[in-house]
Amino acid sequence: MNSSFNASLINDPFGDPGLLVQFLFQKRAFLFDLGDISVLSNAELLKVSHVFVSHTHIDHFIGFDRLLRTVFGREKTLTFFGPENFIKNVEGKLAGFTWNLVDRYEESLTIKVVEVREDKLLKGTFRAIDKFEISEEEEVAFEGGIILDDLMCVVRAAVLEHRVPCLGFSLQENLHVNINKDRLESMCVVEGAWLNDLKQAVVEGKPDSYTIEMPITRNGKLSLERKSLGQLKENLVEITPGQKIGYVVDTIYNEPNSKRIIELVKSADIFFCESPFLADEEIRGQERFHLTSHQAGTMARDAHVKKLQVFHFSRRHMAHRERFYREADNAFKGSREASPLAAKG
Numbered sequence: 001m002n003s004s005f006n007a008s009l010i011n012d013p014f015g016d017p018g019l020l021v022q023f024l025f026q027k028r029a030f031l032f033d034l035g036d037i038s039v040l041s042n043a044e045l046l047k048v049s050h051v052f053v054s055h056t057h058i059d060h061f062i063g064f065d066r067l068l069r070t071v072f073g074r075e076k077t078l079t080f081f082g083p084e085n086f087i088k089n090v091e092g093k094l095a096g097f098t099w100n101l102v103d104r105y106e107e108s109l110t111i112k113v114v115e116v117r118e119d120k121l122l123k124g125t126f127r128a129i130d131k132f133e134i135s136e137e138e139e140v141a142f143e144g145g146i147i148l149d150d151l152m153c154v155v156r157a158a159v160l161e162h163r164v165p166c167l168g169f170s171l172q173e174n175l176h177v178n179i180n181k182d183r184l185e186s187m188c189v190v191e192g193a194w195l196n197d198l199k200q201a202v203v204e205g206k207p208d209s210y211t212i213e214m215p216i217t218r219n220g221k222l223s224l225e226r227k228s229l230g231q232l233k234e235n236l237v238e239i240t241p242g243q244k245i246g247y248v249v250d251t252i253y254n255e256p257n258s259k260r261i262i263e264l265v266k267s268a269d270i271f272f273c274e275s276p277f278l279a280d281e282e283i284r285g286q287e288r289f290h291l292t293s294h295q296a297g298t299m300a301r302d303a304h305v306k307k308l309q310v311f312h313f314s315r316r317h318m319a320h321r322e323r324f325y326r327e328a329d330n331a332f333k334g335s336r337e338a339s340p341l342a343a344k345g
């Protein structure tokens with residue numbers, strides 16, 4: 001489906017979990033989880049504006065240092081979201097380095113942290129210029145699950161069980177702006193970066209009288225023409241509902257928890273769900289507070305998602321990569337059936 005963002009897993013399913021969401025017509029990206037991010041380039045990391053951390057087990061948070069190393073010394077604000085105790089975790093990370101030379105830098109990094117609890121959000125800010133001492137601490141009421149609401153999209157979080165609180169996320173694009181390529185040609189308009197400005201103006205809800213300059217070729221001659229947003233919307237733009245993605249890792253399958261997950265990822269276009277264990281390892285999954293392939297598929301089906309992508313497979317099963325996909329897919333597409341363990345009696 002058409003979308004203004006591109007979501008892809010950072011690593012192989014046996015590697016550290018994480019998702020990179022790149023906005024196609026903005027220099028911006030989101031990261032879901034912060035494990036091993038060594039495959040990402042500095043250019044990709046410099047686009048990251050928001051990081052959503054499910055929990056701070058090492059495979060989900062070891063990448064903090066790499067990201068910090070890349071963005072440090074730049075005028076930039078990064079916002080991090082994480083579960084209970086997250087402000088302390090970030091504070092601890094930052095306290096692990098010596099910051100006596102920060103005043104030699106002209107640009108200053110700002111790290112905003114939002115700790116998501118059941119009924120409140122705790123906030124704090126760490127600025128390089130302050131040697132990353134915490135400031136602007138506040139506590140706000142939290143209802144409805146929305147942790148980020150901007151022009152492009154809404155991000156929701158649900159607090160899930162993993163012996164420790166672990167956040168599941170959904171990302172919903174507000175609307176999708178598409179350019180009619182055939183009309184572009186018939187109007188002799190030249191494609192280029194100005195189309196991103198056009199899409200951005202539509203998303204931002206700029207007035208129809210707002211004007212945009214566009215390049216046109218007539219008789220082999222290139223010229224610039226100014227058109228109103230209203231005209232361009234009528235001639236070139238198609239608006240469709242936005243894409244939704246779900247991201248759930250490190251959690252247990254039980255009734256209250258799966259209810260929360262299903263509610264969170266309902267009707268998602270793509271659901272990224274962990275599956276460390278195979279279908280016949282339900283007991284092991286319960287002991288470790290993780291999902292099996294079958295449970296991931298069952299929740300995806302119950303949530304009526306369009307596509308399921310399982311990942312975060314246990315390395316013990318390196319030889320069974322295809323089984324994870326097959327079992328998850330069977331549960332996702334198959335009819336309602338008892339779990340493999342219950343079936344065995």
Ligand SMILES: [Zn+2]
Nearest residue numbers: 055057162250
């Ligand atoms: Zn974990």
Ligand SMILES: [Zn+2]
Nearest residue numbers: 057059060250
């Ligand atoms: Zn994990």
